[in-house]
Amino acid sequence: MDHEEPTLTTDPELGDIAEELRAREPLFTRPELGTDRETFEQMTAPEHHLAKGR
Numbered sequence: 001m002d003h004e005e006p007t008l009t010t011d012p013e014l015g016d017i018a019e020e021l022r023a024r025e026p027l028f029t030r031p032e033l034g035t036d037r038e039t040f041e042q043m044t045a046p047e048h049h050l051a052k053g054r
Helices: 012-024 037-042
Strands: none
Touching: none
């Protein structure tokens, strides 16, 4: 079964907060490092992977 990744957007009123969070967590909020689940799982320990099918 093919699963499409959701399109995520930030409310424009929260833009400043989103920028501050990006600065604090560069590993997971940098699109240039990858944005799909497979890439994310490669950057995390297996015990932190989401259960398949959720």
